[in-house]
Amino acid sequence: xxxxxxxxxxxxxxxxxxxxxxxxxxxxxxxxxxxxxxxxxxxxxxxxxxxxxxxxxxxxxxxxxxxxxxxxxxxxxxxxxxxxxxxxxxxxxxxxxxxxxxxxxxxxxxxxxxxxxxxxxxxxxxxxxxxxxxxxxxxxxxxxxxxxxxxxxxxxxxxxxxxxxxxxxxxxxxxxxxxxxxxxxxxxxxxxxxxxxxxxxxxxxxxxxxxxxxxxxxxxxxxxxxxxxxxxxxxxxxxxxxxxxxxxxxxxxx
Amino acid sequence: xxxxxxxxxxxxxxxxxxxxxxxxxxxxxxxxxxxxxxxxxxxxxxxxxxxxxxxxxxxxxxxxxxxxxxxxxxxxxxxxxxxxxxxxxxxxxxxxxxxxxxxxxxxxxxxxxxxxxxxxxxxxxxxxxxxxxxxxxxxxxxxxxxxxxxxxxxxxxxxxxxxxxxxxxxxxxxxxxxxxxxxxxxxxxxxxxxxxxxxxxxxxxxxxxxxxxxxxxxxxxxxxxxxxxxxxxxxxxxxxxxxxxxxxxxxxxx
Numbered sequence: 001x002x003x004x005x006x007x008x009x010x011x012x013x014x015x016x017x018x019x020x021x022x023x024x025x026x027x028x029x030x031x032x033x034x035x036x037x038x039x040x041x042x043x044x045x046x047x048x049x050x051x052x053x054x055x056x057x058x059x060x061x062x063x064x065x066x067x068x069x070x071x072x073x074x075x076x077x078x079x080x081x082x083x084x085x086x087x088x089x090x091x092x093x094x095x096x097x098x099x100x101x102x103x104x105x106x107x108x109x110x111x112x113x114x115x116x117x118x119x120x121x122x123x124x125x126x127x128x129x130x131x132x133x134x135x136x137x138x139x140x141x142x143x144x145x146x147x148x149x150x151x152x153x154x155x156x157x158x159x160x161x162x163x164x165x166x167x168x169x170x171x172x173x174x175x176x177x178x179x180x181x182x183x184x185x186x187x188x189x190x191x192x193x194x195x196x197x198x199x200x201x202x203x204x205x206x207x208x209x210x211x212x213x214x215x216x217x218x219x220x221x222x223x224x225x226x227x228x229x230x231x232x233x234x235x236x237x238x239x240x241x242x243x244x245x246x247x248x249x250x251x252x253x254x
Numbered sequence: 255x256x257x258x259x260x261x262x263x264x265x266x267x268x269x270x271x272x273x274x275x276x277x278x279x280x281x282x283x284x285x286x287x288x289x290x291x292x293x294x295x296x297x298x299x300x301x302x303x304x305x306x307x308x309x310x311x312x313x314x315x316x317x318x319x320x321x322x323x324x325x326x327x328x329x330x331x332x333x334x335x336x337x338x339x340x341x342x343x344x345x346x347x348x349x350x351x352x353x354x355x356x357x358x359x360x361x362x363x364x365x366x367x368x369x370x371x372x373x374x375x376x377x378x379x380x381x382x383x384x385x386x387x388x389x390x391x392x393x394x395x396x397x398x399x400x401x402x403x404x405x406x407x408x409x410x411x412x413x414x415x416x417x418x419x420x421x422x423x424x425x426x427x428x429x430x431x432x433x434x435x436x437x438x439x440x441x442x443x444x445x446x447x448x449x450x451x452x453x454x455x456x457x458x459x460x461x462x463x464x465x466x467x468x469x470x471x472x473x474x475x476x477x478x479x480x481x482x483x484x485x486x487x488x489x490x491x492x493x494x495x496x497x498x499x500x501x502x503x504x505x506x507x508x
Contacts, residue, residue: 045305045370045421045447046303046304047302047305049300049303136399137399138377138396138398139396139397139398140395140396141395143395144393145390145391145392167299169298169299193299
């Protein structure tokens with residue numbers, strides 16, 4: 001059924017060669033992406049972060065630009081250059097990333113949450129550097145939950161077409177489907193970050209795209225659509241994902 | 255008195271131009287440096303780290319090489335290239351950094367601890383990614399104290415000439431002197447990391463070098479020697495600091 005679905009999209013295209021660079025399916029649309037890690041301050045010198053390199057999100061931003069979209073790239077601290085022609089918005093914390101995402105919401109047609117957002121942040125970031133206390137062998141760091149950026153966007157009244165990511169180390173597809181449903185997403189891109197050959201700092205990635213099938217008998221337990229491109233460079237994969245996303249987005253709008 | 259001390263060192267030099275590149279005062283010596291931040295794993299994707307760029311430590315490694323030393327550069331994860339001709343040892347956690355430092359100790363004449371080592375690490379890094387629990391608004395992260403690398407080296411029976419750093423946000427010089435004494439260091443390089451124009455990610459730095467004066471009446475409360483070069487690029491400063499360190503090292507040995 002998935003193959004038939006993809007096939008039908010391809011048949012609708014005006015040219016026999018499906019190519020986002022010549023077709024520009026997202027011309028006139030605005031894609032807002034989040035990318036990279038967030039950094040949550042413990043004190044002025046320390047922070048909690050994660051191993052996201054931003055490569056996947058930046059590759060998606062480039063592919064969205066090549067598909068004709070205006071692109072807002074809301075990025076945590078990374079070591080890579082933003083693609084030319086995208087609007088780079090640099091942030092640190094999850095709270096800052098949510099604020100920037102909401103600011104761009106009124107103009108956003110497609111929201112892709114590729115950032116690896118910290119689930120928790122230190123309760124009160126100290127203004128002064130925490131001093132190690134002699135004899136204090138243990139320290140307790142109280143963390144509070146960060147806002148859930150992609151869920152906030154997906155439940156917003158000006159809700160754009162919303163795509164999430166699920167970076168998991170176990171039971172990847174089940175967690176991803178649960179996240180797709182719970183957060184009211186249109187699509188989710190799942191990857192297994194326990195594999196060291198792909199994901200995070202790697203240039204390669206292997207993902208599974210999942211979505212709720214339209215026309216399921218019971219909307220509470222819809223059939224799940226599934227697309228699994230071959231493992232590839234993040235650049236190649238990003239083009240395939242943007243094609244998938246724009247196909248679903250354009251169908252959802254017509 | 256400080257000026258006189260510096261002057262006397264300069265007078266001893268064989269050439270009227272004091273230049274580490276031509277004089278090679280550390281020829282035949284081995285300098286082991288730590289540099290960069292450490293990363294302490296919370297789980298397979300998250301970590302606690304700090305804003306150290308490694309620039310100061312890498313500049314010191316380069317200056318030590320130019321002064322004729324063999325250089326071991328034990329470095330946490332940074333985004334800069336190691337100087338040519340130094341032995342780069344890449345580590346992540348404080349425990350790994352201590353292990354590498356101890357391995358190089360038998361050959362080390364001067365140990366310079368420029369890394370921004372995490373004081374604490376998560377008690378038990380989880381093998382699987384921590385899942386955000388619905389309704390769990392708070393999380394407690396139990397941290398345990400990391401080994402004190404520079405103090406361990408300075409108290410070791412094969413103790414090299416040991417130089418520490420003090421990155422502070424308040425009362426910088428008092429904290430630095432206390433650290434110099436408590437950790438049994440030969441010298442300490444203090445800087446104020448609350449200033450955003452210098453330190454950490456900046457290319458500029460301003461530091462104060464402090465040491466115990468030889469021949470103080472009471473060894474428990476020795477007079478403190480003090481050298482404060484002008485704010486400068488980390489490269490320029492590194493050359494001045496290596497000159498200072500090698501002067502004191504050579505005096506301590508003769």
